[in-house]
Amino acid sequence: MAPFVRVENLTKIYGRTNEAFAGIKEVSFEVNEGEFLGVIGRSGCGKTTLLRCIAGFESPDGGKILLDGKSVSRPGPDRFMISQGLDQLFPWLSLKGNIVFAMKTVNKRVAIKELQRKAEYYLELVGLSEWGDYYPYQLSGGMKQRAFLARALSVNPRVLLLDEPFGSLDALGRKAMQDLLLQLWGKTGTTIILVTHDIDECIRLSDRILVFTKGTLRHTLLNPLTRPREYDDLAYREFYRKLSRILERDKIMNLTWADAVLR
Ligand SMILES: Nc1ncnc2c1ncn2[C@@H]1O[C@H](COP(=O)(O)OP(=O)(O)O)[C@@H](O)[C@H]1O
Ligand SMILES: [Mg+2]
Structure with a gap:
């Protein structure tokens, strides 16, 4: 399958704080048509920035975004973003x-x-x-x-961009919305990029997971689990541990933006 969304060397720099830059730096990945992609990382790692660039709300300082082979730089109805708490x-x-x-x-x-x-x-x-x-x-x-x-x-829309869409809901409401989203995805086949900092949400929903740390894409993981995905399955727990270890390790490494740039 040809890549449907292509993010190439995307950089967005908001400015310089005391100890670091803020934004995202040289991020590249592809999304297939109809894929459900998860993006996970700690608060401040650039997840919202990434979605806002794809939505066309931010103009990148470097790199580009292609949708079905065409460069996108402005908002359009082909990409629809749902932002937590702002809609x-x-x-x-x-x-x-x-x-x-x-x-x-x-x-x-x-x-x-x-x-x-x-x-x-x-x-x-x-x-x-x-x-x-x-x-x-x-x-x-x-x-x-x-x-x-x-x-x-x-x-x-051809791509649905979801920025922690269920963050304000309680655990039961959140699970119900996740199930609904999966159902809708099954019916419409829309390509979805879901940003979350919730490991369970990411695992339950995504086909593939990008792990962000301090503005850089650090890891890409294929979700090995078949659907439906239940919290208490052995394979689920194993994959959960793997993903949380990765997130924990990136935290301990305490990468600074400068490290990421020099990497
Ligand atoms: N409009 C902005 N102006 C300046 N800094 C920003 C702006 N938006 C985000 N940032 C900074 O960029 C970094 C990434 O933010 P963001 O993409 O919102 O992260 P996340 O969604 O992963 O929590 C953070 O350090 C944040 O403070
Ligand atoms: Mg955010």
Whole structure:
């Protein structure tokens, strides 16, 4: 399979703090079409920066990003990012109205009735068909997360960029959303890049895992587990230990940005 997303020597430097630079440095990897890629690393290692560059919100200081062979540098409906804690719905529109609104921006010639029918379809996909006429302030946090997913999928992006999307949910809500995301991925075949600092989430969802440390891509691991992946399986525990050892080792090495640059 030809690589669908290609990140080449990507560098984004925000500036210099007292002891280090901040951003990401010379990161290269590829993602296949339909793949579920996980990106894991400690807080501050550059995960959000990476997604923001792919989304086109940041202009790189070096390197480039290709989507299906074409260089991307601006936001577009072919890439949809869900950012933890930052996403909002219009409070004066119903849930269905919010989704119709999003679709309208990319399907300018489609009749409103057709968009409404599609919005209902996407609400049903995320289990919110009963809630289409409700307003965002009438929904729980978990329901809003579902609505964000419905809205994202409704514009039919080629790549879904998820930045710790379930971080605000409790453990049960989080697992339910992970299961839903897997189901949606199975149905739509959308390429997904999921950023998380949660080892379990990363293992349960991803086909392949990139480990970031201080702005650099340190390791790439293939997930050896078949789905469904259960916490108490022996192979699951083994892979969990392997990944957590890698994250722990990178912490102990206490790589500075300068080390990464000189590496
Ligand atoms: N807009 C910005 N201006 C300056 N520094 C930033 C900005 N955004 C992120 N950073 C810094 O870049 C590094 C990587 O941040 P980020 O990509 O948000 O990491 P993560 O998502 O892995 O927690 C951090 O040191 C952070 O403080
Ligand atoms: Mg982040």
